[in-house]
Amino acid sequence: MSDQPRPGADKRREIEVPDFSMVIASAVHDMKNSLGMLLSTLEDLRQELQGAPAENPKLNTLQYEAERVHSDLLQLLGIYRLGEHTLSAHSDEHYVADFLREQLARHQPLLDGHGIQHEIVADDSAVGFFDDELIAGIITSSLNNAIRYTRSRLRLGAREQDGWLVLSIEDDGKGYPESMREAGDALLRAPDFSSGSTSLGLYFASAIANLHQNDGRRGEIRLHNEGELGGGVFEVWLP
Template sequence: MSDQSHSGANNRREIEVPDFSMVIASAVHDMKNSLGMLLSTLDDLRKEQQGSPEEHPKLNILQYEAERVHSDLVQLLGVYRLGEQRLSAHSDEHYVGDFLNEQLARHQALLDGYGIDYEIVADDSAVGFFDAELIAGVITSSLNNAIRYTRSRLRLGAREQDGWLVISIEDDGNGYPQSMRETGEALLRAPDFSTGSTSLGLYFASAIANLHHNGGRRGQIRLHNDGELGGGVFEVWLP
């Protein structure tokens, strides 16, 4: 009897354990796609609602939180691909004004819902060379953050400075604390998940900017409170 039990144990196949990071990445990808469908449905619901966007505060909250989680999932996937060395920037020529209008249009209903005034300050003829999908992810994350902290105004801007294309998002909130007003390589430190604040969004934005390079220069982000609206200013500097 014991010999048969022993033989059965030897014939038992071991369970193959999958790479946990790949399992998580696959799950995150599915959740991101589901949230994308949810956001599309929310847009349809808004069109069906009667009255102004301000009259539907619960719908505003639902859309904001869904946008925020969707952005977080995009960042997590990006960080995973960075770690696997599977993320790179594929730059093309883009009209910056048109690009910023597209990013703002995605958030327009939410901005209207919260009663936030917004504007774009950019030369319509200005062009830049960057990966539109990657930079759109950075702008989406920054816009979500600005919507959370602004009082009543947002401004998207683009300018050329010393051979750099600078894309900025300004608000009229309380501004960035001193601990966050860092630039360049300081923001490329890996997030510390042992603390309550990982700064994952800033790390993701800085890493995406860093993927853009030209003539020995690499992109970076900058945070400061020296804008015209009196609040925080988030800038992406692209060579």
Template sequence: MTDQPPSVELAALLAGNIHEVKNLLGQLFLALDEASVTAQTECPKLAQRLTAMRLTGRRVHDRLLHILTVYKAESGFFAANLDAYDPAETIEDLVQEARSLAGMHLSIAGQSLSPASWYFDRYLVESALTNALHNSLRYAATRISLSARAEDGYLVLSVEDDGPGFPAQMLEGGVLPLHNGEKGSTGLGLFFSRTAAAAHKNRDKAGFVKIENGGTLGGAVFSLWLP
């Protein structure tokens, strides 16, 4: 046996295992979804608890995705696969996802004022938006709004809520705390969204993420701008 330089191998090994965990999560998601549909008719109380479990499952997946993104970005594997999609469908999907995961206290609205098709990587865009949505689902007081519109030659996809909004530290944009224990935020979610947005290029423009507080609902506003 010889000594191996561990860093690269370890990273690839971890990435491989994360993929496997994601596959298993895939089965778990479907099983939970099915259980939750069944519970709705047979045992509504259980259905509510299952909804909370499903959201937790989604958040586990979000985290895995973020770790993978760091790995991919570092090894230069991160690229967008553009094709034409209908942004209204993306919003529809998000609204469905939000409704299926929302507690009784939340109302979800969706609106699309965008062109009928836009070029983007559906997987990256949906992953970034669902991550933002999962956050809103935890922090919103009563309302979440999802929207698509065109502005300045960009497609703007936004997730807004009426919660307390982003912490000032995050908005200032400076160095994000790698770990702030209490809320469990690692800043990797935003890193993922920014990497995903920036991978969208059109001629001399690149995509970006805007986070702010206020908007139509007065809480957090997460927007993905895609050229």
């Protein structure tokens, strides 16, 4: 009996290959949600372990690293949406001091766990027009960074200057190196993944601030070491 191929045996069904960037975006979205659940569980665990100080350093490390990765994933999703031209700022009126309190409250257990003193300097009646979800992402990332580098103090501030709303995060650490302070418009360039230092967080913050525009002006971020606490100062300037 001859070994003849069966009819249709050579017709292989072609499998459609999905857009890899969409696969990555979907996976990142799932990981972000899982980390959100992890952070919520860590907070519950922290409450249950009150009175067991020996566990606090481990919880602080777990929460900090989970917050950092969660923030990174949010940034990756935001950058993907920027590339797809599906991310835009939907500004609304917000009481600035209340907004800053909300951001600080999320980090309260971590700040307390590290013994970091913190304060908010903002007029309770001050209002601003911005996309609170997008700006919250910037504040969260900057707070995580400040918690890592501060010695013992953090300050969140808000002020009006020359027609801009300026949100700031100040610490008493060693401050920003000169290369970062002088980056300027380079922060809006796509990260260079071949250099080993992508500055992804700064690129994300610059891009989100830049989405906010009013009367021909676009938002930006500024870094300097001229604050009252003696460390680094991260500022978001919104028109």
